[in-house]
Amino acid sequence: MRELTIQEIKYVSGGAEWGEIGAGAALVGLAIGVAAVPGAIVLGTVGGTIALAGAVVSAYGGGVLIGDGFNDCTIFCEDDGGGS
Secondary structure, eight states: OOOOOHHHHHHHHOOOOHHHHHHHHHHHHHHHHHHHSTTTOOTTSHHHHHHHHHHHHHHHHHHHHHHHHHSSSOTTOOOOSOOO
């Protein structure tokens, strides 16, 4: 009987990384909050453009964290050739 590695234990136990998913959901919520404030983002102003860029970056980062939380590897993992 051999000992399992940490990666094998995570694979067998399955489930999601709920802390990572929660952090991603918080970033997406922040982006929605910034974009939903009426008058806060006026595309003709520098401040509005910066706020919009921050909302886009937050939404992207949140999406990456949520997707990674449901995946069994780390952010932007490489294919190990094992297939699955």
